[in-house]
Amino acid sequence: MTEQKAQAKVERGVYLSLAAYIMLSFLKLGVGWVYSSEALVADGLNNSTDILASLAVLIGLKISKKPADRDHPYGHLRAETIASMIASFIMVVIGLEVLISAIKSIVAFEIESPSMIAGVTAIFSALIMLAVYKYNIKLARQTDSQGLKAAALDNRSDAFVSIGAAVGIFGAQFGVIWLDPLAAVLVAIMIIKTGWDIFYETSHNLSDGFDYEEGKKMEKQILNVKGVKQVRDLKARKHGNSVILDVTIHVHPDLNVIESHAITEQLENELKNKYKVESISVHVEPHEIRKEVETNE
CATH class of the missing domain: 3.30.70.1350 (Cation efflux protein, cytoplasmic domain)
Known part of the structure; x- marks a missing residue:
């Protein structure tokens, strides 16, 4: 596979992730606010960070395609790695915001029982993101792209996050209303962990670490x-x-x-x-x- 074809495949995967995140973030935030689900709102905010992360990876890919010059004799390929690191910062910051908000809700006990529609939305979102993950991880293995691999792992994390949100929402239907904000806490922790994992790998590579x-x-x-x-x-x-x-x-x-x-x-x-x-x-x-x-x- 030529470098040009590999780059085209990587960009296709990032564009797919971006389109899915835009659609699902609007869907989750809208349904979450209307039907009183903190877990689904947290999941929607998670997808909002993914939009920014995908844009960062896309910009990094564009820069990485620039040919070598006098100041960059090895080319600009590390721009993709730097973009992945920026994406990890965005994830951690939003994850902390979601975590703080959910904990405040539990402590103040300002909890409303979410609608079943919110749970169905979360399951639908999880299925979409699992399909996107399978497509992108396949492309990442074919192209050995670090940026697309980070995007694919984030896709998988998002699917698990949506499943966790659905569990909290459905649990609240049976009277355990604190499960919804608890699910929001778990969602926040998963966002932070995904961001940390991406940061660890990219910082290892940028500091000339090697397996x-x-x-x-x-x-x-x-x-x-x-x-x-x-x-x-x-x-x-x-x-x-x-x-x-x-x-x-x-x-x-x-x-x-x-x-x-x-x-x-x-x-x-x-x-x-x-x-x-x-x-x-x-x-x-x-x-x-x-x-x-x-x-x-």
Whole structure:
């Protein structure tokens, strides 16, 4: 799949999320206010944050498509990661607002019993978001897009949030009216957790963190290349949805420059195909051969 096609698929997924969030946020906020459901209003506010988050990811995707320039020799791919981090901030802030509002309602015991219509709306919304999640997570795996993966996880979180809201609303129908604001509290916690998870992953990547196990798999792949005797050092970092790799390998000391270069080319091709490595810097050193000296006594 070409980079252009991958970008087009990612944008399609973000636009789908954006359309779903706009529709559902208006639906939930309207029904929640009319039929007195704090859980559904909290869920609607959650979707309102998702609109802003989706817009941030979309802007990040647009910027990430810009070609490399003098100030950005590796391109602008990290704009997508930065957009995901901004989206996480928005989620946490709104989640805290919903949490405070719901707790105040429980403490003051200003609770109204919500209508069954609010519960049906929540279930309908959950089914819509599960369908959007399945579509987007499939695209995210195909394109290895961090921004779309964050959007897909948020889609799934929204579906669970709506299910939680529905449980609270239906519970209130049986006289347990405090279940509705309690569901709003749980919704708020899920919003905050989703925001934190996205922030943790994006901050890890922006600070040049890299998954240790994936690095070991790359090292094993390099050692399978004919002519590589040892991997002395391997450093990797994420750049958007791609990887930048610096590696030092040991080869037989008798190899000439052309033979050593052929090994590095094979190494680069294998890693680019398997691990979506965008840029590889390979440093070649002679392998130390230890000879055993036998002494006859």
